Amino acid sequence: MSTDMEKVDKAIDLLKDSGVRITPHRHAILEYLVISESHPTADEIYKALEHKFPNMSVATVYNNLRVFKKTGLVKELTYGDASSRFDFSTKPHYHIICNKCGKIVDFYYPGLNEVETLAAQVTGFTVNGHRLEVYGICPDCQNKAAKDKDGDHPDQVSVTE
Amino acid sequence: MSTDMEKVDKAIDLLKDSGVRITPHRHAILEYLVISESHPTADEIYKALEHKFPNMSVATVYNNLRVFKKTGLVKELTYGDASSRFDFSTKPHYHIICNKCGKIVDFYYPGLNEVETLAAQVTGFTVNGHRLEVYGICPDCQNKAAKDKDGDHPDQVSVTE
DNA sequence: CAATGTAATTATAACCATTTTAATGTGATA
DNA sequence: TATCACATTAAAATGGTTATAATTACATTG
Structure with a gap:
């Protein structure tokens, strides 16, 4: 278990080792990815940092996210x-996504090697990896839906769709 | 096992039952989806049909694909x-996608209920479904790579990224 | 066989996330 | 300090998709 700071430092070391120059922008974007504990869009990152870097361009965010992607961070x-959303990933994991509000939550699962093996056998492909997402309704949205129904007190407005 | 024609007819019946008017455009788009045996883009469909319907607009393709999506076809x-690519889906299935040429091939797999169950337990979501894709290199691209190399005849090519 | 109203289609413009471009700035190194 | 590669900026371009408004086709009813 490591702190956010440690995660950022480790990421920076990894970048340095790959010969990537650490600019204030890059540091800030990385830090935001780690601290936010979420899966922000490029624009969210941009908006979150523009008070700190008033002259920063959106292209910088995209450029640097691409750099981070290349190193696998x-x-x-x-x-x-x-x-697109960007995921600072330390361990491999899967995502479950709320169909109502779009929230993305991580979860772990032992692995699906069996699927890969079968797919390879059946199709003749050589397999590199896979992508899996589960879709559903998050607890918050479940509660909101339940509240909307209860008796008929529409003191809460139903949103949906 | 049903012929392409039967598939198209069945689809058309289903559309009629949903109160959707069957225009020549719609018939042609459906037919192309079934016969092509592939997963075409909207533009591919458009290009494939523009000789038959010289005045057809791209918007028509998109509009009708949306109609087909709504009925679940x-x-x-x-x-x-x-x-985006569009998949005329009769049975549920998964896709394996070539990282080199983008080809999409269908394959079947018993189901991943276990993953859904676990995800639901861990995250508190109610689960609606999931999405899974496997990535790799298709046989054609494997052969091409092998031929390109052929000084020292590697009968299996390992590919990455 | 009109007349009517609804749905489909067309052509074009708008949208918007992302990328490209060209010019400018910055920083490490020798 | 000179140099050179890399970062950044600002603005324009890209490209898939959707919205808009006007037109057309079709099914239904009288």
Whole structure:
């Protein structure tokens, strides 16, 4: 178990070892990815840091996220037309995503080697990896839905869709 | 085992039952989805049909794909910034995707209920479903790579990234 | 066989996340 | 200090997809 600071430092060491120059921007973006404990979009990162770097361009955020991706520090999560989200990933893990509010929560699962093996056998592909996401409704949205129904006190507005 | 024609007819019946008007465009798009045996992009469908319907607009393709999605006949496969691909799906199945050429091949797997159950327990979500894709290199691209190398005949090529 | 209203289609413009470009700035190294 | 590679900026371009408004086709009813 390591603190956020330690995670950032470790990431920075890894970047340095790969010959990546550590700029204030890069430090800040990394730090935000670690501290936010979430899976922010490029724009969220940009907005979160623009008070600190008033001249920073969005392109810088994208450029640096790409650098982080190349070193394997960060994974890009893509979901159709919406913005990509960026995941500072230490351990391999899967995501469960709320269909109502879009929240993304990590969970661990032993691995799905069996699926990979079967897919390889059946299709003749050589397999590199896989992607798995589970979809559902998060506890918060479940509660909101329950409250909306109760008796009929619409003192809470139902949102949905 | 049913023929392509039967599949199309069945799909059309289903659409009619849902009150969807069957226009020549819709018939042609459906037919292309079934016959192509692939997972075309909206633009591929558009290009494939523009000789038959010289005045057809791209918007029509998108509109009708959305109609098909609503009835559950077609699934949209989204991969980041690239174009969506559309899958005329009869049985549930998974996809394995070539990292080199982008080819998508179907395969079947008993099901991953266990993952869903575990994810639900750990996160408190109620689960609706999941998405799984396997990535690798397709046989064609393996052969191409082998041929490119052929000084020292590696009968199996290891690929990464 | 009109007349009517609804749904489909067209053409074009708008959208928006992301990337590219070209110019400028910065920092490490020798 | 000179140099050179790399970072950053600002703005424009890209490209898939959607929205808009006008037009057209179709099914239904009288």
